[in-house]
Amino acid sequence: xxxxxxxxxxxxxxxxxxxxxxxxxxxxxxxxxxxxxxxxxxxxxxxxxxxxxxxxxxxxxxxxxxxxxxxxxxxxxxxxxxxxxxxxxxxxxxxxxxxxxxxxxxxxxxxxxxxxxxxxxxxxxxxxxxxxxxxxxxxxxxxxxxxxxxxxxxxxxxxxxxxxxxxxxxxxxxxxxxxxxxxxxxxxxxxxxxxxxxxxxxxxxxxxxxxxxxxxxxxxxxxxxxxxxxxxxxxxxxxxxxxxxxxxxxxxxxxxxxxxxxxxxxxxxxxxxxxxxxxxxxxxxxxxxxxxxxxxxxxxxxxxxxxxxxxxxxxxxxxxxxxxxxxxxxxxxxxxxxxxxxxxxxxxxxxxxxxxxxxxxxxxxxx
Numbered sequence: 001x002x003x004x005x006x007x008x009x010x011x012x013x014x015x016x017x018x019x020x021x022x023x024x025x026x027x028x029x030x031x032x033x034x035x036x037x038x039x040x041x042x043x044x045x046x047x048x049x050x051x052x053x054x055x056x057x058x059x060x061x062x063x064x065x066x067x068x069x070x071x072x073x074x075x076x077x078x079x080x081x082x083x084x085x086x087x088x089x090x091x092x093x094x095x096x097x098x099x100x101x102x103x104x105x106x107x108x109x110x111x112x113x114x115x116x117x118x119x120x121x122x123x124x125x126x127x128x129x130x131x132x133x134x135x136x137x138x139x140x141x142x143x144x145x146x147x148x149x150x151x152x153x154x155x156x157x158x159x160x161x162x163x164x165x166x167x168x169x170x171x172x173x174x175x176x177x178x179x180x181x182x183x184x185x186x187x188x189x190x191x192x193x194x195x196x197x198x199x200x201x202x203x204x205x206x207x208x209x210x211x212x213x214x215x216x217x218x219x220x221x222x223x224x225x226x227x228x229x230x231x232x233x234x235x236x237x238x239x240x241x242x243x244x245x246x247x248x249x250x251x252x253x254x255x256x257x258x259x260x261x262x263x264x265x266x267x268x269x270x271x272x273x274x275x276x277x278x279x280x281x282x283x284x285x286x287x288x289x290x291x292x293x294x295x296x297x298x299x300x301x302x303x304x305x306x307x308x309x310x311x312x313x314x315x316x317x318x319x320x321x322x323x324x325x326x327x328x329x330x331x332x333x334x335x336x337x338x339x340x341x342x343x344x345x346x347x348x349x350x351x352x353x354x355x356x357x358x359x360x361x362x363x364x365x366x367x
Contacts, residue, residue, distance in 0.1 A: 024062075025300040026292055026316050026356065027156050030217060031071050033290045034155065034360045038071065038215040039078040041286070041362050042151050045213050046082045054079060055149045057096040059139045060157025062103065070097075070108075071153055073118065076130070080123050090128030098135040098143055102323075105134045138162060140199045144207040152204060152214040158197065159218045161262035165192040172257045173243065176235035177227045177264070186226050193264040197274050205280030208365045214281065219265045220359035222289065230357050231265035234294075234317060237348065241340035250333055259328050261321075268359055281363040288360040293353055294345075310346040314338055 046054065058072060072095055083091050097108055112132055119127055137143050139154070140162045165188035171181050177189050204214065221231040242259070245251040266274075268287060275283045296304070296312045304312065318338050326334055348354060 024316055024319060025296045025312065026294075027062075028300075029292050029297055030290070030356075030358055031155055033292070033358070034215070034217050034288065035071070035074055037286055037288050037360055037362060038153055039074055041213050041215050041284075042075050043078050043082050045151060045211070046079050047086070049150065049209075049211060050086070050088065051150055053092040053094055054151070055094040055096070056151045056153070057098060057135065057144065057149050059098045059143075059152060059154040060160075061097040061099050061108065071155065072097075073115070075151070075153065076119065077123070080127065090126050092128050093130040095130060095132045096135045096144065096149075097132065098137065098139060100138060101136040103136065105136070108134070140196050140203070142203050142206065146206055147209050149204075149208045150212045152208065152212075153216075154214070155217040156219065158200065158216055159220070159263055159265055161189075161192050161264055162196050162199075163192070164260045164262045165189050168260055169258070171260055173239065174236075175239045175242065175256075175259055176261045177232050178236055178239070179227050181227060189264050190226060190270075192262075193266060193270075194274060197266075197271075198278050201275065201278040201280055205278075205365065210365050210367045212365045214363045214365075215360065216363070217358055217360040218271075220271070220289075220357050221265050221267050222357055224267065226264070230355065233348075233354060235261060235263070237344045238317075238321065238337075238341055240344055241337055244340050245333060245336060250336065251329060255329060261324060265357070266359070271359060271361055275361070275363065279366075281365055284362040284364055286362040288358075290358045290360070291355040292358065293355050294349065295353070308346075310342055310349050313345055313349070314342040317341070 042056075056072065056075060058070065061070065076093060079091060079093075097105075099105070115132075116130070119130065135143050139157070165185075168185045168188050171178075171185045174181050174185075177186055208214065219231065221228050223230065226232075242251060242256050246253045246256050268289065272283055272287075275281055294313045295309045296307075300312060301307075318341075322334060322338075325337060329337075
């Protein structure tokens with residue numbers, strides 16, 4: 001899987017009820033929670049630098065429609081309010097939307113018309129020009145010209161690794177870090193995250209102007225243990241569903257034992273250490289730790305009144321993980337896997353309130 005991850009890893013495309021665009025209520029709630037921090041950061045940059053053309057990149061944008069889940073509108077709105085306060089002329093915006101080449105960019109581009117209409121309607125007649133470009137490719141490599149970007153946003157993307165760590169063949173019965181994982185497996189996951197995050201920072205340091213800013217949100221953890229329940233339990237449930245299918249004979253045990261997922265949830269301390277170690281960015285005193293429940297919020301429930309909590313959560317996770325499953329096990333088992341997953345989730349939700357821990361950091365490019 002390590003050699004083909006760029007080709008197989010993507011969110012579920014389209015705009016139907018099981019697509020990422022419609023099922024990703026968790027991601028939408030996280031964007032709402034982190035909205036004040038990222039919009040404060042871009043205002044601070046704009047007040048300080050006042051560029052003629054403001055270049056913004058959303059890394060790991062996925063296949064959402066711009067007028068709905070994308071945070072870009074809020075960023076532009078914040079800058080427009082600052083521009084008016086400063087009495088500046090209409091602003092130009094260059095917007096880059098990045099994800100892996102297999103991403104459903106068509107859904108994004110089809111929404112550009114309604115996005116433009118919404119901007120004109122809510123920003124007023126003196127809103128300037130905005131130019132939107134897709135930027136397919138891995139953010140663990142170069143994506144943009146040198147000293148070009150002013151502001152980078154990324155949410156729920158950097159916990160995904162560039163590849164499954166090497167040397168973890170004996171992580172049997174697990175598909176990610178777990179309490180039963182051998183110590184060297186946990187070490188391999190951290191070291192892969194360290195390499196990837198270092199690469200991310202180093203390449204962005206070449207693309208972001210001095211004084212430019214980044215606001216990054218990852219699934220993380222509060223505890224020291226990488227295998228803690230708060231960061232890995234959703235993977236443990238998926239592993240349980242797959243193991244049930246091994247017992248039933250639907251999946252070969254050796255096939256399960258060779259399946260691991262490219263995901264690592266860091267702690268705040270690990271992120272701070274890696275930012276300091278790479279050295280290109282200052283970590284601003286704006287680290288935000290937030291929680292979101294697995295259960296959908298009222299907004300999602302109102303728009304899906306007949307959908308159970310466990311069904312909504314399963315759809316959300318399926319939209320994120322289905323292509324990892326099908327690329328390794330094939331498509332024939334996928335319905336049964338998520339049916340079992342939903343049953344496990346239902347039992348868990350009946351006993352406890354599970355949450356995702358989110359870490360949001362604000363970084364400024366050093367001079």
